[in-house]
Amino acid sequence: MRARGYALTELQAPLEALDFDLAPGSGEALVEVCGCGVCHTDISFIEGVPTRRERPLVLGHEVSGRVVALGEGADPALEGRAVIVPAVLPCGECALCAKGRGEICRRQVFPGSDTHGGFASHLVVPARFLQPVDVPWGKPLARLSVIADAVSTAFQSVERSGLAEGDFAIFVGAGGVGGFGIQIARALGARTLAIDIDPERLAALREHGAEWTLNPTGRSAKEIKREVRALAKESDLPATEWKIFETSGTAPGQELAFALLGFGATLSVVGYHAGEVSVRLSNLMAFDARALGNWGCDPARYPRAIDTVLSGLVALDPFIEFFPMSRVNEVIDRMRRGEQRKRPILLPDFDRS
Ligand SMILES: [Zn+2]
Ligand SMILES: [Zn+2]
Incomplete structure (x- = not known):
């Protein structure tokens, strides 16, 4: 499918709108983005910390959304599910993963650095460690995007x-x-x-x-x-x-x-x-x-992290703020100037015509 997003094209410059093709490969899921948080790591990439995939690269690694297509071999039970996309997606197969050290897996995928990320209408990620949640589309699901990294x-x-x-x-x-x-x-x-x-x-x-x-x-x-x-x-x-x-x-x-x-x-x-x-x-x-x-979070810890939010032990709403995704550059400027107190969550607002 044809996806749309905001890509880092030049360092220190505003992100640019980008159209690109996406299709889930073997073991992968195509996820429609409901919300994507903006993290200081995104700012670091804009300021010159190298990304693993070359530019133009769609940033964003704090995503919630829903699975709209699956590649061969991915769990069919994920079809249509609302999910949180962990910022660090380990391979699940290597010796480090077997030891429960998925966060340092050398074959891990970090959306918005290894692959096009979540400042987009859709992204493709390995399906294996997606975290299904029973939460309705819209702000209830978008707010949970911050679990993917900050929480x-x-x-x-x-x-x-x-x-x-x-x-x-x-x-x-x-x-x-x-x-x-x-x-x-x-x-x-x-x-x-x-x-x-x-x-x-x-x-x-x-x-x-x-x-x-x-x-x-x-x-x-x-x-x-x-x-x-x-x-x-x-x-x-x-x-x-x-x-x-x-x-x-x-x-x-x-x-x-x-x-x-x-x-x-x-x-x-x-x-x-x-x-x-x-x-x-x-x-x-x-x-x-x-x-x-500390880099990311091993998928095995996610269910406990999600529970602390869904059970109300960790409050999100006083600490998050929603913005239409089209205002991504303004949000980034606010963060770089230190004016953005709450975690911004971008809501895709691409023209569907
Ligand atoms: Zn981050
Ligand atoms: Zn691994």
């Missing part, structure tokens, strides 16, 4: 941190991933602190997941650490084994998250920042702490 990545990082009930969880950066992460951590029984420079974001999270909030503006990382220690003391929180999540994807955020390390702490690096930061790596040794990276 599931946060979910994976929280689970992998080993977070347990009563742990002290600190999120540095309270945007999309951080905002969902703090709700997930709270739902799992952690005590939660959100750190962000944006007072509006902090106010929204005080209603959803953050027991405490802190705006670090104007203080050094050392001073912030002192404040957090004081908070832990007066609130009877654990003094050790903090679970720290770097979800800002900024240099000051990364420096602060590392500076918060203490005895037995776990630092989960979830946000992406292309630049370098200077840290004293020996703190990991001195505090017997550990640092983990």
Whole structure:
């Protein structure tokens, strides 16, 4: 079929409308896009982080939609189903996949980098790990697109941190991933602190997941650490084994998250920042702490991540905003200027004539 989308043609330039042919191959599904979230990774691709497929490339990796056609060998039960398309689609066959490390599968497909993505009317993806949901077409299904990346990545990082009930969880950066992460951590029984420079974001999270909030503006990382220690003391929180999540994807955020390390702490690096930061790596040794990276989410964790949303433990609506897909470049500009607080979800509005 002939699909339409918005493609990265030139770095640092607005996305351009593109018509292209799509047909599901063996094991693949053709998915009609209901909603596609816009992620900072899309901005990174526009700014020069290399995509795996060459340009022009339709971006977008946070998709919900419905299966409209299946290639040979794909599960016929998927026909017509509403689905969430995981941002990372592993092969399911290799040794890493067999170990449950699908998120680092070397044959994984990441829509909007390996293949044309979700800023489009349709996309083709491997069918195997599509996540069916019983949700009606339109905004109810479109809003779930953020599970494909922002929620599931946060979910994976929280689970992998080993977070347990009563742990002290600190999120540095309270945007999309951080905002969902703090709700997930709270739902799992952690005590939660959100750190962000944006007072509006902090106010929204005080209603959803953050027991405490802190705006670090104007203080050094050392001073912030002192404040957090004081908070832990007066609130009877654990003094050790903090679970720290770097979800800002900024240099000051990364420096602060590392500076918060203490005895037995776990630092989960979830946000992406292309630049370098200077840290004293020996703190990991001195505090017997550990640092983990997080890329995507293994499909095996998706049903649990979806449950936290559908059961109401994680609120989406205060943190998302819908836009017609034709306004994609305006949305991207808003994100690049730091003016877009809520996770934008693009709704395809292509002229069908
Ligand atoms: Zn993303
Ligand atoms: Zn694999």
